[in-house]
Amino acid sequence: MATPISADRMVAALRSEGVRVVERPGWRTHNRNHKGPWGPVNGIMIHHTVTSGTANTVGICERGYEGLPGPLCHGVIAKDGSVHLIGYGRANHAGRGDGDVLRAVIAERALPTADGADTDGNTHFYGFECENLGDGEDPWPSAQLDAIERAATALCRVHGWSAASVIGHREWQPGKIDPKGFTMGWLRERVAARLKAQPSGGSSSDGGSSTYLVKSGDTLSSIGKTLGISWERIAQANHITAPYLIKPGQTLTIPAKTSGGSYTPPPFPDGLAPGHSSPSAKGLQQALKDTGWLDPSVPLSDTYGPQTQKAVAGFNRKHNLFTTGRPNDPAIGRRGWDLLHRLAYGH
Incomplete structure (x- = not known):
């Protein structure tokens, strides 16, 4: 289980995985947090919308229905492969489902059959709604399936989860059929294979730029969080040393995030232990x-x-x-x- 990542980190993680992100106005504060907790999060849930037309689908998922206010997910995955972010926080997508399924997701083991509705899934899952009629005949274009795979992989990668953390709505709640048209086992196999490789997206949150223009209020840490990259790597790439000061108008070189295989963690601080203050935690x-x-x-x-x-x-x-x-x-x-x-x- 984990604390939900920030909105900026979500964008960076998706783009790092090669997802074409569309940020809808106000999505960062569009949520149902006043109705209950969001987090700890344990996995990603995939749905289909029973709608057609991207604009119509996005609008419905943003607004919701009478008796079921939006957002109805965190992101809408359109047929062209674009992912429209519409909410950040608690969303009305999962509903109540089987607690045994949640425990299996946490343990990353095979899922039991969902036969109960005793656990609030909106607390525990990121949700993606996929534009599809859900009748078993509406096609799933390859660009859309690729985006579903990449979006699920991105959140698994950033949390250190395996593909077992990706489930379908039908695996969570009795009586649900979504997503219909592909199997979740097939999707998990694709996610597992992608997790074995390095992310294949651009090098920064703007889709591939290798520079960043410092704005007022920026710090190396805040820039690193926004772009989904270590501030230490940014400092090293720009020969910035302690006290690590930057100034507005300064242009920074942003190292590519796809070079993760060469990343070397900082040395382990010998003596680091619970209850101690030296070395620093x-x-x-x-x-x-x-x-x-x-x-x-x-x-x-x-x-x-x-x-x-x-x-x-x-x-x-x-x-x-x-x-x-x-x-x-x-x-x-x-x-x-x-x-x-x-x-x-x-x-």
């Missing part, structure tokens, strides 16, 4: 934030405190990294440190 906390495991509102601190320990324990459970053999191990080891930083900054 700030580097660990920032990587946990940038992968969605630690809430962005938690202030950075030298102390390896309870919130950091809880985040590390969740990360260790997800990746079967238990340095002490305990099921809720709060200690980060060298393997976990390297994996965490590669997931945060290696793409």
